[in-house]
């Protein structure tokens with residue numbers, strides 16, 4: 001469901017019946033949900049605030065967090081178009097979920113200067129329920145979190161740098177160079193050895209993992225010089241990304257063991273990739289608190305976190321309070337990608353805060369060594385926001401990058417039918433190969449087939465959504481069976497059904513984002529996942545079919561060939577970050593399906609989030625110390 005809604009009648013559950021005045025007007029206009037207004041009414045009643053413009057600001061601050069911001073930018077609020085939450089729940093605006101009853105017209109926004117004055121002077125600010133800082137209005141919880149993240153990072157930066165045996169470092173750098181180690185990778189690795197905190201950024205294939213593997217060897221070597229052995233954690237926000245990181249590091253180390261670095265590789269302990277939740281000590285009774293915290297820190301000497309762009313402010317706060325101040329922290333990721341589903345844009349803020357400063361913890365890798373030339377060129381032009389350049393690369397139309405062009409105003413069911421006709425062969429072909437391997441009992445082949453082609457959608461529902469495209473591919477498979485005289489499999493656990501895990505299951509050792517496939521074994525369907533994990537379907541309750549997946553869910557994985565379905569240009573989900581994330585999932589071939597207007601809108605629209613973290617970090621750096629040393 002998008003945030004705009006159209007009430008169907010006076011008893012519509014989305015109407016906040018107890019809200020009055022401005023809150024009721026904004027709720028009726030679809031700009032606030034019933035829950036936003038209830039929070040504001042309750043906070044107002046408890047805190048003794050009756051000014052309806054302040055209560056409106058509270059409700060909008062709740063809405064801002066729900067939509068991914070950490071705070072409400074009061075000045076920008078009237079101009080900000082309603083947008084869906086990070087993980088879209090519903091159809092595009094052109095396909096309303098409710099009958100067409102006209103939405104109430106937009107209510108009047110308070111006069112900006114008087115509004116800001118009323119908010120700053122509110123008893124809720126005096127009581128610490130709200131905070132007004134850097135032009136932003138914070139709910140207390142997010143203000144504390146943001147300040148804590150800034151303080152912890154500033155404290156880490158204020159420490160004495162680690163002692164480094166430079167001669168030994170130079171010798172080890174030469175030994176780990178192996179077959180490839182570019183100058184920028186070498187600089188990044190040396191930076192990481194000399195720093196407590198490193199933010200290693202770069203797009204897919206820029207050699208981040210290659211560099212991380214070498215950093216670990218260099219650190220283990222420095223520790224060996226002191227007669228110590230390192231304890232290392234390698235983690236990522238999703239299980240899929242953690243497994244990928246573990247495998248990629250293991251692959252790099254295996255290559256280096258064959259060369260001059262064998263002795264160094266032998267010094268490293270075995271490395272198992274874990275989810276951040278598992279590293280921090282997941283608790284069944286609390287989703288945002290962990291076993292490890294400031295009073296019970298993680299014991300590791302080095303903590304590596306891959307796919308850091310997916311880490312929201314809350315999880316970053318928990319991580320920073322759990323790592324010991326002297327632990328080496330390596331945050332790895334691509335700040336151009338979609339931001340976290342939860343509130344915050346932490347990685348991007350960290351990079352912004354340190355742009356063009358000396359002593360910055362950011363080490364950037366810029367050369368893509370994996371994807372092919374046109375995919376690289378497209379992502380580079382996307383990064384620069386060059387819409388004409390993006391269209392020019394797509395128009396050049398070769399085997400590597402192509403545009404399946406739809407008419408400009410087309411984003412409804414008819415255009416989806418046209419797209420279906422274009423994609424029938426490629427989507428059915430990919431699904432058929434996975435099904436063929438599954439029917440032959442070839443688990444490895446079926447799992448490998450999952451990464452051959454990926455169909456990415458912005459939306460979950462509607463004609464351009466994952467649901468419709470999953471059903472479509474299943475129908476094509478059934479038709480294909482019929483055409484071949486094979487009895488179609490209609491049950492939910494049909495052979496070759498691609499699976500996407502949607503939440504962590506610690507008992508089954510399955511993690512959000514992992515992919516698997518159904519393969520019949522001894523006449524019964526079984527679900528298989530990477531690493532030889534086999535599960536009875538009856539035990540799986542958090543899986544979805546994955547003939548298509550959302551761009552959000554595709555983060556942390558790549559496929560040889562990717563098809564991206566762009567929704568209509570008016571879709572609020574269509575942003576540069578979404579398009580860039582989708583494009584950079586492709587290793588060898590990319591097909592973009594959509595109108596030219598949608599491509600242009602995707603390049604030109606940024607996913608803005610209101611956060612004050614970058615400003616806080618700049619202030620802390622200027623003061624050369626924690627942003628607020630008195631807090632806590």
Ligand SMILES: Nc1ncnc2c1ncn2[C@@H]1O[C@H](COP(=O)(O)OP(=O)(O)OP(=O)(O)O)[C@@H](O)[C@H]1O
Nearest residue numbers: 180181182203204205206207208209210211369370
């Ligand atoms: N300096 C280099 N020269 C040539 N090839 C390289 C270099 N560095 C890395 N590679 C190769 O490029 C590919 C991508 O490297 P790597 O996996 O380290 O990138 P990454 O940034 O971690 O990618 P992703 O974010 O997609 O995981 C690998 O096959 C790696 O062996």
